[in-house]
Amino acid sequence: MIQATRHxxxxxxxxxxxxxxxxxxxxxxxxxxxxxxxCNALTWPFPVLFKVVRNATAASVAERSxxxxxxxxxAGEELVAEGADGITTNVGYLSLFQDELAARCGVxxxxxxxxxxxxxxxxxxxxxxxxxxxxxxxxxGADHLEAAGARPDTPVAGTENGVEFNRFIxxxxxxxxxAAAERDxxxxxxxxxxxxxxxxxxxxxxxxxxxxxxxxxxALALPVYSIYSFVCWFHGGLAPxxxxxxxxxxxxxxx
Amino acid sequence: METIAMRKRxxxxxxxxxxxxxxxxxxxxxxxxxxxxxxxxxxxxxxxxxxxxxxxxxxxGNATTWPFPVLFKVVQGASPKRTNAEREAWIIDxxxxAGQELVAEGADGLTTSCGFLSLFQDELAAKCGVxxxxxxxxxxxxxxxxxxxxxxxxxxxxxxxxxGAEHLEAAGASRDTPVVGAQEMxxxxxxxxxxxxxxxxxxAAAEADLKAAGDKLVSQHPxxxxxxxxxxxxxxxxxxLSEHLRLPVYDVYxxxxxxxxGLAPxxxxxxxxxxxxxxxx
Numbered sequence: 001m002i003q004a005t006r007h008x009x010x011x012x013x014x015x016x017x018x019x020x021x022x023x024x025x026x027x028x029x030x031x032x033x034x035x036x037x038x039c040n041a042l043t044w045p046f047p048v049l050f051k052v053v054r055n056a057t058a059a060s061v062a063e064r065s066x067x068x069x070x071x072x073x074x075a076g077e078e079l080v081a082e083g084a085d086g087i088t089t090n091v092g093y094l095s096l097f098q099d100e101l102a103a104r105c106g107v108x109x110x111x112x113x114x115x116x117x118x119x120x121x122x123x124x125x126x127x128x129x130x131x132x133x134x135x136x137x138x139x140x141g142a143d144h145l146e147a148a149g150a151r152p153d154t155p156v157a158g159t160e161n162g163v164e165f166n167r168f169i170x171x172x173x174x175x176x177x178x179a180a181a182e183r184d185x186x187x188x189x190x191x192x193x194x195x196x197x198x199x200x201x202x203x204x205x206x207x208x209x210x211x212x213x214x215x216x217x218x219a220l221a222l223p224v225y226s227i228y229s230f231v232c233w234f235h236g237g238l239a240p241x242x243x244x245x246x247x248x249x250x251x252x253x254x255x
Numbered sequence: 256m257e258t259i260a261m262r263k264r265x266x267x268x269x270x271x272x273x274x275x276x277x278x279x280x281x282x283x284x285x286x287x288x289x290x291x292x293x294x295x296x297x298x299x300x301x302x303x304x305x306x307x308x309x310x311x312x313x314x315x316g317n318a319t320t321w322p323f324p325v326l327f328k329v330v331q332g333a334s335p336k337r338t339n340a341e342r343e344a345w346i347i348d349x350x351x352x353a354g355q356e357l358v359a360e361g362a363d364g365l366t367t368s369c370g371f372l373s374l375f376q377d378e379l380a381a382k383c384g385v386x387x388x389x390x391x392x393x394x395x396x397x398x399x400x401x402x403x404x405x406x407x408x409x410x411x412x413x414x415x416x417x418x419g420a421e422h423l424e425a426a427g428a429s430r431d432t433p434v435v436g437a438q439e440m441x442x443x444x445x446x447x448x449x450x451x452x453x454x455x456x457x458x459a460a461a462e463a464d465l466k467a468a469g470d471k472l473v474s475q476h477p478x479x480x481x482x483x484x485x486x487x488x489x490x491x492x493x494x495x496l497s498e499h500l501r502l503p504v505y506d507v508y509x510x511x512x513x514x515x516x517g518l519a520p521x522x523x524x525x526x527x528x529x530x531x532x533x534x535x536x
Contacts, residue, residue: 036523043523086401086503102403108481108503110401119397120517122427123364123386126377149400178526201386201517211527213520218534223364223386229516236509237398237481240493243313243320246458247491254498 011253015083018255020047021238022231023084025075027056027091031168032176036211038090038227043210046235049084051075058169061091062139072097076105083255086110086238088231092205093139095148110234113205113227114148120201120225128200131155131192133185133216135166135206155199157192159184159206169208178211185212186219193220201225289534292361297324298518298535299511300362302353304369305333308446309456313491315507316368320490323515326362328353335447339371339417350375354383363535364388364518366511370485371417373426388514391485391507392426398481398505406480409433409472411465411496413445413486433476437486440467446488462492469500481505 026039033039039050053071060068072094076087086108087101095112102109120130132154134140142152159165162184168176193199204213204226217224242248303316310316318325330346330353337343350372354365364386365379373390380387392410399408408428412418415436423432437444443460473479484493484506497504519535522528 034523034527035525036521036527098400099404102401106403108398108401108403115397115400119393120386122376122393123380123388123514125380125384125386179529182527182529210520211523214522214528215531217517217520218531221534221536223517224520225517226520228521229513232516233509233513234401236512237497237503237505240490240497240504240506241313241508242494243311243491245312247311247313247462248495249459249462251495251498254501 008250008252012255015255016081017049017083020049020083021085022046022235023049023051023076023079023082023087025072025079025087025089026050026052027058027061028052028054029057029169029172030174031172032174033208034178034211036213036228038088038207038210038231043228045232046239049079049082051079057172061093062136064096069097069100073100073104076101076109080105080107086234088227088234090207090227092134092207092227093144095144098147108234108238110230112144112148113203113207113225113230114144114150116203116225116230117145117148117150117154120203120223124200127198129155129196129198130201130203131157131196131199132203132205133188133192133209134158135169135208136160140205155192155196157188157195159188162187165208182212182215185209186216189216189220193222285530285532287532289532289536291536292359294326294361295535297326297361298363299323299515300326300328300354300357300360300365302350302357302365302367303327303329304335304338304367304447305329305331306335306368306447307451307454308449308488309454310488311458311491313493313508315366315487315490315511320508322512323519326357326360328357335369335445339369339414347375347378351379351382354379354387358383358385361535364514366507366514368487370412370487370507371422373422376425386514386518388510390422390426391483391487391505391510392422392428394505394510395423395426395428395432395483398483398503402480405478407433407476407478408481408483409435409476409479410483410485411468411472411489412436413447413488414438418485433472433479435468435472435475437461437464437468437489440464440471445486458491461488462495465489465492465496466499469496473500473502 098111137158164180165184201223210226376389420430441464481503490506490508
């Protein structure tokens with residue numbers, strides 16, 4: 001039996017910031033990030049810690065810059081020291097950083113939305129596969145998929161033939177046409193399922209795609225998973241929900 | 256501003272068939288609603304074993320647990336004993352039939368009230384035709400992937416007399432996954448042993464036994480980096496266990512919240528979202 005004791009109001013420390021369990025490593029960008037985007041704080045139903053990796057751009061990701069890689073590792077370590085109990089990133093291609101980030105930071109890491117692919121595939125009826133919508137099919141290589149535990153022949157479509165989604169991100173434009181960006185996404189989704197009718201669920205690689213996940217799910221009549229679903233799940237284990245009485249008793253506080 | 260206006264003119268010239276997204280059609284069709292099922296808004300269907308023990312907030316079988324609506328269906332006669340210990344052959348067919356009914360009624364994905372039913376995953380998905388998240392155990396390989404090198408997942412089950420290598424393998428977990436049974440620690444688990452005539456459960460004892468199982472797991476396996484709870488009666492204690500062990504704890508609640516997030520992605524509103532036709536399928 002758990003006994004209520006005079007110690008039950010003891011609080012335990014050991015870090016700087018409390019209550020924010022997930023740390024988000026961000027590229028250094030200026031384009032708009034609307035609600036639903038991973039780097040809009042309103043997106044999250046729980047507090048998070050952001051850290052911008054200075055001078056890390058979409059171009060340095062595509063070029064696989066070694067100095068950027070080191071900057072991500074150092075920034076991850078800083079987030080953990082500040083209070084994060086788990087780390088994620090705002091670039092789906094950084095499945096390539098998963099192992100090194102987890103080793104360096106010593107906490108669970110959910111580097112990329114792509115890591116959901118094998119998990120989702122396991123839930124689908126036989127003959128159905130998970131398909132990916134990515135920012136650029138040219139950038140997304142077999143190594144990104146393999147680093148995420150996904151098969152290299154995973155069906156993929158990209159937004160690179162659209163007019164707005166890749167433009168505002170690529171140009172780092174401080175204005176975007178949201179409706180046009182949504183159209184680009186839905187076009188890529190339709191392209192995916194028309195070329196791969198076996199797709200039974202979609203994974204959005206890019207963290208800027210989440211605002212349109214609902215619209216895509218309705219347009220394709222398929223489940224759509226994103227960095228939002230991934231990090232909400234991730235957080236669900238880092239800080240399990242307290243359901244209160246009678247399952248939960250008064251106890252010492254640990255952040 | 257000028258460049259955006261020019262871009263919009265470009266877009267207007269595109270054929271509607273390839274470019275016409277919901278935002279374009281907002282004026283004409285955005286209030287059309289699509290049907291095809293009976294009940295709307297509840298995307299996850301929960302197949303319940305036929306039980307009578309208490310299910311408190313946090314338990315998969317307590318409706319207040321869920322931050323979204325769900326559909327429940329009890330598989331009559333499928334007691335934990337007949338399903339898991341005696342493995343009566345008719346029960347899988349009854350689950351499939353109940354799952355098909357839930358899908359016809361409105362469920363777009365299915366789960367079950369028992370972690371041992373990873374054994375039903377493939378047949379349920381094949382015969383119900385929707386994504387199935389049969390058991391919390393299916394998270395084991397997923398959680399293992401996010402842990403630092405050298406760390407692994409440990410499982411706490413309600414009953415190690417039931418949980419075997421086949422349940423783990425059906426969930427995609429390795430046979431040698433460390434497992435401890437809460438029933439080894441006292442008399443509180445599994446709740447399916449609570450007598451029907453006097454269905455009371457000491458929640459404090461259940462929590463204490465679960466923490467003792469956690470202690471045993473990490474003392475036997477110091478490389479445990481996260482815990483997965485097999486049993487759908489365990490989420491009420493997940494928070495307390497996580498604080499006690501200083502480890503992440505995943506359970507059927509985390510699993511089904513994730514599952515639901517793909518079946519019905521969150522609507523973030525303006526400006527990412529525009530008025531459009533209403534559809535769930």
